[in-house]
Amino acid sequence: MFARLIGTGSCLPGKPVSNDDLAARGIDTNDEWIVTRTGIRSRYLAEAGMTSSELGLQAAQRALEMAGVGPEELDLIIVATSTPDFIFPSTACLIQGKLGNKGATAFDVQAVCAGFAYALGIAEKFIRSGSHSKALVIGAEVFSRILDWQDRGTCVLFGDGAGAVVLEASAKPGILATAMHADGSQSGILNVPGQICGGQVTGDPFLRMDGQSVFKFAVRVLSEIAEEVCTQAGIQTADVDWLIPHQANIRIIEATGKKLGIGRDKVIVTVDRHGNTSAASVPLALDEAVRDGRIQRGQRVLLEGVGGGFTWGAALLEF
Numbered sequence: 490m491f492a493r494l495i496g497t498g499s500c501l502p503g504k505p506v507s508n509d510d511l512a513a514r515g516i517d518t519n520d521e522w523i524v525t526r527t528g529i530r531s532r533y534l535a536e537a538g539m540t541s542s543e544l545g546l547q548a549a550q551r552a553l554e555m556a557g558v559g560p561e562e563l564d565l566i567i568v569a570t571s572t573p574d575f576i577f578p579s580t581a582c583l584i585q586g587k588l589g590n591k592g593a594t595a596f597d598v599q600a601v602c603a604g605f606a607y608a609l610g611i612a613e614k615f616i617r618s619g620s621h622s623k624a625l626v627i628g629a630e631v632f633s634r635i636l637d638w639q640d641r642g643t644c645v646l647f648g649d650g651a652g653a654v655v656l657e658a659s660a661k662p663g664i665l666a667t668a669m670h671a672d673g674s675q676s677g678i679l680n681v682p683g684q685i686c687g688g689q690v691t692g693d694p695f696l697r698m699d700g701q702s703v704f705k706f707a708v709r710v711l712s713e714i715a716e717e718v719c720t721q722a723g724i725q726t727a728d729v730d731w732l733i734p735h736q737a738n739i740r741i742i743e744a745t746g747k748k749l750g751i752g753r754d755k756v757i758v759t760v761d762r763h764g765n766t767s768a769a770s771v772p773l774a775l776d777e778a779v780r781d782g783r784i785q786r787g788q789r790v791l792l793e794g795v796g797g798g799f800t801w802g803a804a805l806l807e808f
C-alpha cells in the first residue's frame with residue numbers, strides 16, 4: 490500500500506511585490522543586492538486580515554478539486570505552519586471547519602521550512618499503517634507577520650502563501666521514501682524567540698537569522714537527506730526526474746543540485762517570484778510544476794525542506 494498523490498493546489502495573496510517596491514517603502518536595500526545574493530525578484534505579502542487558514546483553505550480547495558475528492562471523504566488533515574492564526578485551535582482544525590469536514594484527524598506540524606516535508610512523511614505513515622486512507626496535507630504561512638521590517642538582512646527574503654496536496658491509499662506507487670531529522674543544538678541560528686506571557690509579548694517576536702550559518706547548514710543537510718531517501722528507494726540521485734528543494738535562496742538551490750548531480754533543467758525554482766514562503770514553498774513549487782505540465786505521471790520527484798529547529802526532511806515519490 491502506497492500513499493499516492495492525487496491532487497495539488499496553491500494560493501498566493503494579492504499582487505507581486507518587487508524588490509524596487511520594498512526599496513520604495515523605505516527599506517535600505519536595492520534590486521541588485523537582493524537578486525545577486527538570493528535570486529529573489531518579488532514575493533507576495535498578505536493584506537492585514539488574511540490568515541494562514543484562509544490561504545491554506547484556498548490551496549486545499551484547489552487540490553481537492555484536482556483530486557476529485559469531497560472534503561467529507563478526508564480522514565486526515567495536517568497543516569505545516571509556523572504562523573498559525575491562533576495559539577489554538579490548530580490551523581488544521583480551522584481549515585477542517587471551513588471545509589465542512591467533521592471527524593477527520595486534524596493537527597498542525599511545527600517544523601518551520603521543513604514543515605511540509607515532515608507533514609507529508611507523517612501522512613504517509615498514517616496511510617501506510619492502514620489507519621487512514623485520504624489525507625490533505627497543507628503548508629500555509631504568513632511570514633510577513635513575524636518579520637522585522639527594520640532588518641533588511643531578513644525582511645527582503647520572505648513571502649506569504651500556501652500549497653496543498655491530497656494523498657490516498659493506493660496499490661499504485663506513490664511516496665517511495667521519506668526522512669525527517671532535527672538538531673536542536675542549532676536552534677540559535679534561526680528563530681523567533683518571543684512568547685506570550687500574562688497578556689504581553691515577552692522576548693523578541695521577530696524572525697532572527699545568522700544567514701551564513703544557515704546557508705552552510707542548509708546546503709549540507711539538503712544534499713545528505715536527498716541521498717538518504719534515494720538510498721532507501723534503491724535509486725541514484727541522478728535518476729530523479731525533478732528536484733523540488735526548499736525555496737530560500739537560488740544559491741542554496743544551485744549548490745544542492747550541483748552536489749547531487751541533478752542538472753538545473755531538473756530543478757523546480759519559484760524563489761525568484763515567491764521569495765521564501767517557509768512551509769508553503771515546496772507545495773507551491775510542486776503545484777506550479779504539476780499544473781504547467783512539467784511533472785508527468787510516473788516521474789520521480791524529490792521534495793526537501795530545511796529550516797529553524799534546525800529541522801530537515803525529504804520525500805521521494807513517483808507521481
Ligand code: UT7
Nearest residue numbers: 517518519522526602641642645700701703704737738796
Ligand atoms: O528557510 C531557511 C532560511 N534562510 C535561508 O536559507 C537563508 C540563508 N542565508 C542566505 O541566504 C544569505 O546568508 C543571505 C542572503 C541572508 C545574506 O547573504 P550574505 O552573502 O551572507 O550577506 P551578509 O549577511 O554577509 O551581508 C553582506 C552585506 C552586509 O553589509 P557589510 O557589512 O558588508 O557592509 C549587509 O549589511 O550586505 C548587507 N545587506 C544588505 N544590503 C542591501 C544585508 N541585507 C541587505 C539588503 N540590501 N537587503
